[in-house]
Amino acid sequence: MLTLLLHTTDAEQIAQVGACAFGLILAGLPVLQRSTNADCRRAAGPPGESTRIVGPRPRIEPSTTTVVLTVALGVAAFWLLDLVATWVGLGSLGYWSGKHPSDQSEIYRSVALRGFPILGFGVFAVAVAMAHRLHDRARPALFLTSVLYTVSLLVTNAVMVSHWDSEPLPENVYLPVLLGALAWLVSDVGRRYAERTQVLFDLVQAIKLQLRRDAQDPGTGAPVAARRG
Known part of the structure; x- marks a missing residue:
């Protein structure tokens, strides 16, 4: 991602990429x-x-559509978070004011270090949201998301290096791999947190479902269970 920002001096272009x-x-x-x-x-x-609102609720099995959509949106969210974290890292390094290290490798390392707190908090929040929806399938899905996120960073770097005919750096490879590994670790922490709050999330989903069913029920508008009683 840093390769993209370093070769794109127009802030409007960067904003357009993020907006997309x-x-x-x-x-x-x-x-x-x-x-x-x-x-x-x-x-x-x-x-x-x-x-069922009170007591044990039926086991929710996420469909293939839910898993695929969750992973796809997770990868996009990780990529966007990386873009924001890199932008903030460059700013804190003084890049936008022209005061920054001249060594490209040092810029890569410094920006990754400065931007990781933002990336880490964002990845944690996204991982919790994903795990709540995927239940038992969360762990492999989050692992796949981290792998695809790593691949997206490697592809972005490769395309930009080729497009600008610049010299490839070791940081173009090992930093995306390192960030992907850290994203997986943070995602797993988020998954474990989601397990502790899964009951509350499922309760909210059950209440929303019952409210929708009551609203869609024809007749007097009273809840189905109440009329049967």
């Missing part, structure tokens, strides 16, 4: 939410049955 990634994420989130809602409906049973 952000737009893709915003476009995909409603689709993912619909797929997650469908998973909850399947677990809750037929529409005529009341959703």
Whole structure:
């Protein structure tokens, strides 16, 4: 990602790249939410049955669509977070004011170190959101997300080095791999945290599902369970 920013001096172009990634994420989130809602409906049973709110709830199995969408949006979110973290890292290094180390390798290392706190917090939040929706399939999905995120950084660096005909640096390779490994570790911490808060997340989903079913029920508008009683 740093290779992209170092070779793109126009801030407007960088903003456009970030806006495109952000737009893709915003476009995909409603689709993912619909797929997650469908998973909850399947677990809750037929529409005529009341959703279990208190006590053990049915096991939610994420569909293939939910898994694929979650991984795709996760990779896009990681990539966008890396762009923001790199931008902040360059700014804290004094790059935008022209005061920065002359050695390219040192710039890469310094920016990665300065930007990682932002990347780490962002990856943790994204991983928690992903794990809540994927349940038992969260661990392999987060691992795949971290791998694809690493590949996206390597491809970005390779394309920019080739496009600008610049000299490749070791940092073009080992820093993306290192960031990908750290992203996986942070993601796993987020997954473990999500396991402790999964009950609350599932409870909220169950309440929302019951409210939607009550609102869509024809007749008097009273809850199905109440009319049956």
